[in-house]
Amino acid sequence: MKRIKGLIILAIILIALPILFPNNYFITVVGTAVALHAVLAISLNLLMGYAGQISLGHAAFFGIGAYSSAILTTQHQWNPLLSIGAGMLITGIIAFVIARPILKLKGHYLAMATLGFGIIVSIILVQAGNFTGGPDGLSDIPPLALFGWTISSDFHWYVVMSTVLLLIVWLVNNLIDSRSGRALRALHGSEVAAEMMGINTTSVKTNVFVLSALIASFVGSLFAHQQAFISPDSFSFFFSIELVTMVVLGGLASTYGAIFGALVLTFLPELLVVFEDYEVMVFGGILMLMMIFMPQGLFVALENLISRLYRNYFNPPLPVPASDGENHDVA
Amino acid sequence: MRFNKKSVTAITAAVGISVLSSVAVAADTIKVGTFLAVTGGASFLGDPELKTLQMYIESINASGGIDGKKVELIHYDTAGKAKEAVKFAKRLIKKDRVDVIVGGSTSGSTMSVIPLAEKNKIPFISLAGSVKIINPVNKWVFKTPHTDRMAAAKVFEDMKRRGISKIALISGNGGFGKSGRGQSLALAPEYGISVVSDESYGAKDTDMTTQLTKIRNTDAEAILNFGFGSGPAIVTKNVRQLGIELPLYQSHGVASKKYIELAGDAAEGVRLPAAALLVASSLNDNDPQKQVLLDYKNRFEAKHGAVSTFGGHAYDGLLIALEAIDRANSTNKAKVRDEIEKTTNFIGTGGVFNMSASDHLGLGLDAFKMLEIKNGNWTIVK
Numbered sequence A: 001m002k003r004i005k006g007l008i009i010l011a012i013i014l015i016a017l018p019i020l021f022p023n024n025y026f027i028t029v030v031g032t033a034v035a036l037h038a039v040l041a042i043s044l045n046l047l048m049g050y051a052g053q054i055s056l057g058h059a060a061f062f063g064i065g066a067y068s069s070a071i072l073t074t075q076h077q078w079n080p081l082l083s084i085g086a087g088m089l090i091t092g093i094i095a096f097v098i099a100r101p102i103l104k105l106k107g108h109y110l111a112m113a114t115l116g117f118g119i120i121v122s123i124i125l126v127q128a129g130n131f132t133g134g135p136d137g138l139s140d141i142p143p144l145a146l147f148g149w150t151i152s153s154d155f156h157w158y159v160v161m162s163t164v165l166l167l168i169v170w171l172v173n174n175l176i177d178s179r180s181g182r183a184l185r186a187l188h189g190s191e192v193a194a195e196m197m198g199i200n201t202t203s204v205k206t207n208v209f210v211l212s213a214l215i216a217s218f219v220g221s222l223f224a225h226q227q228a229f230i231s232p233d234s235f236s237f238f239f240s241i242e243l244v245t246m247v248v249l250g251g252l253a254s255t256y257g258a259i260f261g262a263l264v265l266t267f268l269p270e271l272l273v274v275f276e277d278y279e280v281m282v283f284g285g286i287l288m289l290m291m292i293f294m295p296q297g298l299f300v301a302l303e304n305l306i307s308r309l310y311r312n313y314f315n316p317p318l319p320v321p322a323s324d325g326e327n328h329d330v331a
Numbered sequence B: 001m002r003f004n005k006k007s008v009t010a011i012t013a014a015v016g017i018s019v020l021s022s023v024a025v026a027a028d029t030i031k032v033g034t035f036l037a038v039t040g041g042a043s044f045l046g047d048p049e050l051k052t053l054q055m056y057i058e059s060i061n062a063s064g065g066i067d068g069k070k071v072e073l074i075h076y077d078t079a080g081k082a083k084e085a086v087k088f089a090k091r092l093i094k095k096d097r098v099d100v101i102v103g104g105s106t107s108g109s110t111m112s113v114i115p116l117a118e119k120n121k122i123p124f125i126s127l128a129g130s131v132k133i134i135n136p137v138n139k140w141v142f143k144t145p146h147t148d149r150m151a152a153a154k155v156f157e158d159m160k161r162r163g164i165s166k167i168a169l170i171s172g173n174g175g176f177g178k179s180g181r182g183q184s185l186a187l188a189p190e191y192g193i194s195v196v197s198d199e200s201y202g203a204k205d206t207d208m209t210t211q212l213t214k215i216r217n218t219d220a221e222a223i224l225n226f227g228f229g230s231g232p233a234i235v236t237k238n239v240r241q242l243g244i245e246l247p248l249y250q251s252h253g254v255a256s257k258k259y260i261e262l263a264g265d266a267a268e269g270v271r272l273p274a275a276a277l278l279v280a281s282s283l284n285d286n287d288p289q290k291q292v293l294l295d296y297k298n299r300f301e302a303k304h305g306a307v308s309t310f311g312g313h314a315y316d317g318l319l320i321a322l323e324a325i326d327r328a329n330s331t332n333k334a335k336v337r338d339e340i341e342k343t344t345n346f347i348g349t350g351g352v353f354n355m356s357a358s359d360h361l362g363l364g365l366d367a368f369k370m371l372e373i374k375n376g377n378w379t380i381v382k
Helices: A002-020 A025-050 A058-075 A080-103 A107-127 A154-176 A179-189 A191-196 A201-227 A237-250 A255-293 A298-314 B005-020 B043-062 B082-095 B107-120 B148-161 B175-191 B209-216 B231-241 B257-267 B276-282 B289-304 B309-328 B333-341
Strands: A144-146 A149-151 B029-036 B070-077 B100-103 B124-126 B141-143 B166-172 B194-201 B222-226 B248-250 B271-275 B368-374 B377-380
Touching: A002 A025, A002 A154, A002 A255, A025 A058, A025 A154, A025 A179, A025 A201, A025 A237, A025 A255, A025 B082, A058 A080, A058 A107, A058 A201, A058 A237, A080 A107, A080 A144, A080 A201, A107 A237, A144 A201, A149 A154, A154 A179, A154 A201, A154 A255, A179 A191, A179 A201, A191 A201, A237 A255, A237 A298, A255 A298, B029 B043, B029 B082, B029 B309, B043 B070, B043 B289, B043 B309, B070 B082, B082 B100, B082 B107, B100 B309, B107 B124, B107 B141, B107 B175, B124 B309, B148 B175, B148 B222, B148 B248, B148 B271, B148 B368, B166 B175, B166 B209, B166 B231, B175 B194, B175 B222, B194 B209, B209 B231, B222 B231, B231 B248, B231 B257, B271 B276, B271 B309, B276 B289, B276 B309, B276 B368, B276 B377, B289 B309, B309 B333
Parallel strands: B029 B070, B029 B100, B100 B124, B124 B141, B166 B194, B166 B222, B222 B248, B248 B271
Antiparallel strands: A144 A149, B271 B368, B368 B377
16 A cells, blocks of 8 residues: 555646646646656666666666657557567567676776766667667657557657656666565675575676666657657766756656656756756756755655644644554654 | 655746746837847858847937837847747747847857747848748748859859859868858859869868869869868968969858958968958949948947948848838838838948848849959958
8 A cells, every 4th residue: 555655646646737737838838848757767767866876877778768759650660569578578588698797896896887888879870870860860750659649749648658667667666665676775785785685686786687678668669659750869978967957856766756866856947947057057056065964865855844844733742642643654 | 755745836937937938018119139140150141230230220219219209129139040930939939929030140140039020920030141031932031141053153154254164163171161062062153163172171170281282182273262261261260371363252151351351461362252241432423332331341340349230131131121111101010021121222232132922031143232342351352
């Protein structure tokens, strides 16, 4: 039940927003982008927050998914749904092959290796012009159709991305509370200790790396169909960094934190356009202040703050534990 | 992990409500939207473009606007990224509800916005170079800068006149260089020119002697360099350092004083196709463009320093759009689009525009002048 509660609240918010504010740019357009970034941040958080393995190349898997879909549908006239599957298969194989050698590394070396992988993929996207269209990108990617329903308007995409987000949150929350999830967290705590307890750390790491890549590839394909045009700069090293920022800003090892990070990093630039020339400066300043004053992440900090206010307001601190036990069901 | 579910609702609601109170302006203005690479690697395009748009909209408003309506400019900075361009174009269309879009500094950002303009049926005048923007023709998409294909054609025309039939091609591996390379390779046979060497360099390379040494060992009779930024200046210097005596051609991508500054003496004798703006004062007095060019040049230079052809593209785009709105007597998007397509004899900085249903650029090869650099300045090749 505890697992489901957060999910239900998220679902209510996602459904309520377009009803309360119909046809609003910030819901249908920015909201869709938030959901897309949130799914990517959640998948990266699996790796970074729970398993404790840093990746600076996550945008590469997102890009492989997007380009697989784009190339198969435009140059080989594949069915979009089939090409999403093919993209995930390709990504899965690549992730599986590189996972073992890469995940043997630790700390800075792991960061370097994933960084290198991300850069290699983005160079290939630029240079393999015959397939990828080079820096000009690929256009005329057909829209996605589900059971005869063509997903074309922004609102359609909002519905699709929200559904995907809910599914992924449900999936990841279940995973985290399962045996594999506990193994992951043990790994994060101490790899040696985890091995001592009989966890096959290599295979656990490989599995979570592949899973995280598959999710990124899946939303990459959706992104390609949504934009109808893709070019390498959407999948560059900078986007990987943006994703890492979302995870860290929201709070590591927290699925809802990752959603929060995505929300802040996607929404904030939209709001800051009023500052015109100073936009980037204000944005950077806000990020710095957040990390200085809330080093454990925005979500965790806000959550603590609110629960403290809530407790102080409704239950002033008493010397003796009072009979208000039922109000503490959230702890 | 502990989390208070109520906090999730509270915070999300707070953030949501503060954001969603968007303001609806119903003032009677003509809204021109733009998204440009004002910062980042392509800022040499976006910066003069934005300054031009602001400068002219200000002066149009000062003299009463269009049909008594004020013109309002809404601009966003893409930093040259296609993804940002899509985001801001959506914002212009859906939130700001602009009447026409004049923008897109780079071909990449333009290409990414074309599906949006087509889907939402909004007139879009691009300020980017690639021929792919208007070929095949998209109903709602126009552009004002000369294409890379035209630049290649102009260069080949000049080579043919000089009796050159074998050339070496060297191009940057960015979008502009790659596209230019593709067009050059496709067009060369039509002029009876064979490309005997085809080299490339990276945007951040600081030395191209390896590629040029290879070129020196071929029987090429001239070198053509397609690229922008610092690359072409380095190529120019390296060519002279290696003592290569072949004629060197550059593309319109280097048509700014910056290139001459960077390449220094090595730029002497380099030829390139460029819009007449650079040589405005040395045009014949009966040239229809002369007056427009000098006006634009003087106004820009009085306020912002040395003029470049890129800002000129924005001038052309803005005036074509506003004249179309003036002729249509409304901001009805379909009518405005039809009027843009009917643009004839519009004298701009890029040339004399004559658009049609099959040509959404409307410039001929004569819009380009073949220039040669002499004594650190541009001269027209007669």
